[in-house]
Amino acid sequence: xxxxxxxxxxxxxxxxxxxxxxxxxxxxxxxxxxxxxxxxxxxxxxxxxxxxxxxxxxxxxxxxxxxxxxxxxxxxxxxxxxxxxxxxxxxxxxxxxxxxxxxxxxxxxxxxxxxxxxxxxxxxxxxxxxxxxxxxxxxxxxxxxxxxxxxxxxxxxxxxxxxxxxxxxxxxxxxxxxxxxxxxxxxxxxxxxxxxxxxxxxxxxxxxxxxxxxxxxxxxxxxxxxxxxxxxxxxxxxxxxxxxxxxxxxxxxxxxxxxxxxxxxxxxxxxxxxxxxxx
Amino acid sequence: xxxxxxxxxxxxxxxxxxxxxxxxxxxxxxxxxxxxxxxxxxxxxxxxxxxxxxxxxxxxxxxxxxxxxxxxxxxxxxxxxxxxxxxxxxxxxxxxxxxxxxxxxxxxxxxxxxxxxxxxxxxxxxxxxxxxxxxxxxxxxxxxxxxxxxxxxxxxxxxxxxxxxxxxxxxxxxxxxxxxxxxxxxxxxxxxxxxxxxxxxxxxxxxxxxxxxxxxxxxxxxxxxxxxxxxxxxxxxxxxxxxxxxxxxxxxxxxxxxxxxxxxxxxxxxxxxxxxxxx
Amino acid sequence: xxxxxxxxxxxxxxxxxxxxxxxxxxxxxxxxxxxxxxxxxxxxxxxxxxxxxxxxxxxxxxxxxxxxxxxxxxxxxxxxxxxxxxxxxxxxxxxxxxxxxxxxxxxxxxxxxxxxxxxxxxxxxxxxxxxxxxxxxxxxxxxxxxxxxxxxxxxxxxxxxxxxxxxxxxxxxxxxxxxxxxxxxxxxxxxxxxxxxxxxxxxxxxxxxxxxxxxxxxxxxxxxxxxxxxxxxxxxxxxxxxxxxxxxxxxxxxxxxxxxxxxxxxxxxxxxxxxxxxx
Numbered sequence: 001x002x003x004x005x006x007x008x009x010x011x012x013x014x015x016x017x018x019x020x021x022x023x024x025x026x027x028x029x030x031x032x033x034x035x036x037x038x039x040x041x042x043x044x045x046x047x048x049x050x051x052x053x054x055x056x057x058x059x060x061x062x063x064x065x066x067x068x069x070x071x072x073x074x075x076x077x078x079x080x081x082x083x084x085x086x087x088x089x090x091x092x093x094x095x096x097x098x099x100x101x102x103x104x105x106x107x108x109x110x111x112x113x114x115x116x117x118x119x120x121x122x123x124x125x126x127x128x129x130x131x132x133x134x135x136x137x138x139x140x141x142x143x144x145x146x147x148x149x150x151x152x153x154x155x156x157x158x159x160x161x162x163x164x165x166x167x168x169x170x171x172x173x174x175x176x177x178x179x180x181x182x183x184x185x186x187x188x189x190x191x192x193x194x195x196x197x198x199x200x201x202x203x204x205x206x207x208x209x210x211x212x213x214x215x216x217x218x219x220x221x222x223x224x225x226x227x228x229x230x231x232x233x234x235x236x237x238x239x240x241x242x243x244x245x246x247x248x249x250x251x252x253x254x255x256x257x258x259x260x261x262x263x264x265x266x267x268x269x270x271x272x273x274x275x276x277x278x279x
Numbered sequence: 280x281x282x283x284x285x286x287x288x289x290x291x292x293x294x295x296x297x298x299x300x301x302x303x304x305x306x307x308x309x310x311x312x313x314x315x316x317x318x319x320x321x322x323x324x325x326x327x328x329x330x331x332x333x334x335x336x337x338x339x340x341x342x343x344x345x346x347x348x349x350x351x352x353x354x355x356x357x358x359x360x361x362x363x364x365x366x367x368x369x370x371x372x373x374x375x376x377x378x379x380x381x382x383x384x385x386x387x388x389x390x391x392x393x394x395x396x397x398x399x400x401x402x403x404x405x406x407x408x409x410x411x412x413x414x415x416x417x418x419x420x421x422x423x424x425x426x427x428x429x430x431x432x433x434x435x436x437x438x439x440x441x442x443x444x445x446x447x448x449x450x451x452x453x454x455x456x457x458x459x460x461x462x463x464x465x466x467x468x469x470x471x472x473x474x475x476x477x478x479x480x481x482x483x484x485x486x487x488x489x490x491x492x493x494x495x496x497x498x499x500x501x502x503x504x505x506x507x508x509x510x511x512x513x514x515x516x517x518x519x520x521x522x523x524x525x526x527x528x529x530x531x532x533x534x535x536x537x538x539x540x541x542x543x544x545x546x547x548x549x550x551x552x553x554x555x556x557x558x
Numbered sequence: 559x560x561x562x563x564x565x566x567x568x569x570x571x572x573x574x575x576x577x578x579x580x581x582x583x584x585x586x587x588x589x590x591x592x593x594x595x596x597x598x599x600x601x602x603x604x605x606x607x608x609x610x611x612x613x614x615x616x617x618x619x620x621x622x623x624x625x626x627x628x629x630x631x632x633x634x635x636x637x638x639x640x641x642x643x644x645x646x647x648x649x650x651x652x653x654x655x656x657x658x659x660x661x662x663x664x665x666x667x668x669x670x671x672x673x674x675x676x677x678x679x680x681x682x683x684x685x686x687x688x689x690x691x692x693x694x695x696x697x698x699x700x701x702x703x704x705x706x707x708x709x710x711x712x713x714x715x716x717x718x719x720x721x722x723x724x725x726x727x728x729x730x731x732x733x734x735x736x737x738x739x740x741x742x743x744x745x746x747x748x749x750x751x752x753x754x755x756x757x758x759x760x761x762x763x764x765x766x767x768x769x770x771x772x773x774x775x776x777x778x779x780x781x782x783x784x785x786x787x788x789x790x791x792x793x794x795x796x797x798x799x800x801x802x803x804x805x806x807x808x809x810x811x812x813x814x815x816x817x818x819x820x821x822x823x824x825x826x827x828x829x830x831x832x833x834x835x836x837x
Contacts, residue, residue: 139737139738139741140738154506154510155502155503155506155507155510156501156502157503157506158503158505158506159506160506160509160510160513161510161513162513163513163516166513166514170733171733171734171737172733172734173734174453174732174733174734175449175450175451175453176450176451176452176453176476178514179418179450179511179514179515180418180419182510182514183418183499183502183507183510183511183514184498184499184502185502197734219742220741220742222714223713223714223741223742223743224713224715224716224824226716226820227712227713227715227716227717227718228713228741230718231712231713231718231719231740231741232737232741234718234719234720234721234724235724235736235737235740235741236737237721262505266503433785433789434781434782434785434786434789435780435781436782436785437782437784437785438785439785439788439789439792440789440792441792442792442795445792445793453732454728454729454730454732455729455730455731455732455755457793458697458729458790458793458794459697459698461789461793462697462778462781462786462789462790462793463777463778463781464781541784545782
């Protein structure tokens with residue numbers, strides 16, 4: 001196991017065909033090097049409703065099925081990566097749909113956080129709450145500089161980031177900074193995010209962010225993919241184990257939260273404020 | 280869940296009356312903004328004996344009962360925040376009292392570490408061992424500059440910080456630095472503590488430390504308190520779970536340690552050295 | 559528990575005789591202060607085969623039996639600390655020997671990682687994979703500057719660092735940096751290793767590295783050894799518990815991996831490349 005041997009293990013690239021598929025709310029495009037780009041395109045702000053989550057989930061399956069070596073996650077919006085969970089799935093919800101909504105979110109996170117393929121986020125806009133969750137589920141983050149912010153700001157809305165949101169965040173941000181950020185609902189500027197390790201690089205624009213993601217993916221050119229995948233999954237097992245052990249309880253907690261009149265009142269106030277702003 | 284919505288959730292402050300209560304060894308004063316200051320005042324060095332711990336425990340209950348939004352912990356001594364556990368509770372102890380002593384300490388820590396209200400420590404003097412435990416149980420620490428030191432220095436006295444002391448410390452200090460500090464019994468200067476994250480800010484004096492604590496508390500002005508509290512408790516659940524699962528074993532370990540002749544001998548040597556110094 | 563008492567607990571050094579023992583593949587030398595130096599000397603690169611691991615295991619027992627207060631681990635090679643696991647124990651293995659090989663490695667790690675005595679590594683050469691494991695099992699690392707590198711580069715060889723290798727690494731390196739290093743199979747230069755905390759100090763040569771180790775050991779001169787040992791073991795319990803709970807499954811995973819034709823093929827390619835290089 002001497003390091004000088006590394007060069008001898010040149011990776012044979014499997015033959016991969018470029019492909020492109022277009023769904024309603026996402027598009028998936030893979031180049032001939034096996035790097036797929038999944039673009040979220042649910043205007044105006046890529047709010048994660050059930051339909052968008054289901055499309056993301058299917059796209060992740062397609063990446064696996066096609067044995068793409070890497071996935072880059074980005075947004076079609078010029079200002080928002082993803083605004084997080086769609087509040088309309090939580091306000092006066094149909095409980096059956098709400099349950100499906102939450103289990104789909106769990107699935108998307110598990111697929112992304114434990115993926116065998118390499119994952120990177122080209123964060124080309126704001127990434128609050130669920131948007132930050134998607135970004136921290138990847139293995140690398142390049143964020144476009146500007147006035148964009150990123151963070152788990154759930155408390156600011158009167159709600160609570162689940163344990164696995166926290167686990168995903170803490171896989172990246174040191175514990176001390178994570179606790180303050182989560183309790184204060186902190187949204188990090190790009191510079192702050194870089195300093196604390198919440199993002200890995202700053203990009204000038206979306207294209208540059210995607211190129212930086214490709215640079216990260218290139219680091220694995222000589223690394224056998226199976227060893228890489230198992231290493232990632234073992235490393236992240238502590239974080240995923242909690243959800244695997246508590247999926248039903250986690251759904252029950254979410255549904256209980258939706259049944260709480262105070263929460264519904266907070267959501268109503270919030271929706272009113274959005275309408276006010278829209279005028 | 281877009282960030283622009285944060286401003287709309289302006290927090291309605293519940294009507295809170297200022298209050299002041301004075302016990303033997305502590306005083307509790309709350310202003311009309313719901314910020315309580317708990318002052319330890321057991322001369323000369325706020326050693327945590329059973330009586331002081333019981334008063335702290337009652338004060339924490341009072342903070343909860345009165346729905347104060349925040350607690351600032353500080354000391355009446357000009358040089359010592361708290362010298363830690365009172366060695367006289369451990370030297371040739373009555374075992375029934377020793378058991379009550381330890382369970383009270385467990386309770387104080389759980390109440391403080393998992394409190395719903397905001398907690399901050401204005402560390403206006405030395406904070407070794409149990410003094411450091413109290414400080415790290417809070418969510419924020421401002422320490423007065425000068426020759427004061429802080430740390431879990433149990434090994435230097437021949438004893439061992441329990442697992443939950445370590446958990447409290449590691450919630451704040453990175454693992455690598457924590458291991459060296461705990462095994463060497465390191466007492467950090469104010470500058471060292473700031474650098475490693477054991478404290479968050481340096482203050483010029485006690486008043487400034489309390490003001491800095493109030494500045495931290497102010498960060499939560501717009502954060503709904505329930506979401507904040509549950510987020511904190513979820514974040515800290517890993518650390519508290521151990522004690523909840525092992526309370527009896529933890530008491531038994533402490534009592535076993537008191538029954539160890541070598542430990543009693545160390546404590547006797549230590550007490551002699553204190554008497555020598557007092558002359 | 560006031561800090562001023564520390565000085566009173568001057569440690570009475572037990573009477574220790576200097577000793578020296580020489581086995582085939584290691585030598586163990588203790589000075590009259592109870593500091594033992596274990597030198598790995600299996601040319602050319604201290605590959606950890608069954609015989610070397612068994613000798614290390616016996617040496618660790620001897621350190622315990624003789625109640626030495628500290629162990630410094632170093633290498634007789636001028637360029638390699640240890641090249642890691644001997645690939646010949648894994649290529650077309652006798653399965654009974656392979657099982658003994660792996661359980662011996664588990665034992666060595668547990669003995670070293672949980673030792674009562676103080677441990678330090680004087681890393682005087684490359685320390686990839688298993689070499690890095692030995693180094694991170696110690697409590698302190700001084701590495702000789704130069705072109706040497708250190709890291710868990712298993713993925714680069716198409717294999718996977720077990721959970722406890724990762725735990726040992728993460729006891730030292732922050733989570734974010736650890737994940738990238740482990741998945742990319744990163745070998746750190748001395749400067750990079752220092753920056754990320756993978757090593758604690760840079761030394762000019764082997765002698766200087768050993769002196770720096772002695773400087774670290776000196777920090778414990780006034781710390782009662784039992785309190786120190788129990789504190790270390792409690793602190794590391796999270797990391798060791800996994801292996802204690804999963805020893806058989808961990809062996810089974812290793813043997814299953816040896817039975818995988820793809821792995822055998824990777825190993826064969828690697829051995830060919832080494833032979834090529836040797837010419």
